[in-house]
Amino acid sequence: PAVAAVLPAGGSGxxxxxxxxxxxxxVLERPLISYTLQALERVCWIKDIVVAVTGENMEAMKGIIQKYQHQRISLVEAGVTRHRSIFNGLKALAGDQPDSKLSKPEVVIIHDAVRPFVEEDVLLKVVTAAKExxxxGxxxxxxxTVISPSADGCLDHSLERARHRASEMxxxxxxxxxxxAYQQCSDYDLEFGTECLQLALKYGHIKAKLVEGSPDLWKVTYKRDLYAAESIIKERIS
Ligand code: C5P
Known part of the structure; x- marks a missing residue:
């Protein structure tokens, strides 16, 4: 049964x-997203990879696919939020798009374009758990420690660190x-939500299994993260 991946890559950073x-x-002269695509392409059981990019970056993305010979990639237009970008990717996989060559998979992986060090073992773990x-995630x-501030900029409450986790990809x-879930959810969810597992839980009436990930799954966010990514790549190729 087929597995596909949706890669939201429409953010402004x-x-x-x-x-x-x-x-x-x-990163070492190659665009960050190219490493992420490479990591997914290494996994032979991922049939299609749908990447959501803004109209502005569409040509640049086509250039990257060509230059680095990426395979199994389809491009869709990104949305104004991450959730909307993912939704566009799912629509393409559902075959709702008139010119779509894609066929609906049994399982879909969602992964961020800016997490280049994803490995096959964690992909297999989340796919296996999703089937069950x-x-x-x-x-x-x-x-x-995560805290909730009040409107006046003071502490409302803080969460007990040991009992909470960061949701990664x-x-x-x-x-x-x-x-x-994406079809049922509200505009508010699509605008302000940041968590696909939450959408699935709320609208899909399923259980969301949590799987321990490696520290290298972190999201490249700040400039210093590019240096960290560079040193990991150097270490891996040396
Ligand atoms: O903004 P954030 O760090 O949460 O972005 C995570 C991923 O979502 C990135 O790969 C980014 O390019 C993507 N994204 C998107 N469309 C948006 C905003 C973010 O595809 N409108």
């Missing part, structure tokens, strides 16, 4: 403070479950 969106920033539970222990879903 404001937090990095550079004009180029972080997924296109060079309906949804699954990688988690990590929290580095910092990859995540995997039975395709029908997550597609239905």
């Amino acid at each position: 404001e937090r990095m403070g550079v004009p180029t969106p972080k997924q296109f920033c060079p 539970y309906g949804a699954a 990688a988690i990590r222990p929290l580095v910092s 990859p995540q995997a879903f039975l395709f029908d479950v997550i597609y239905e």
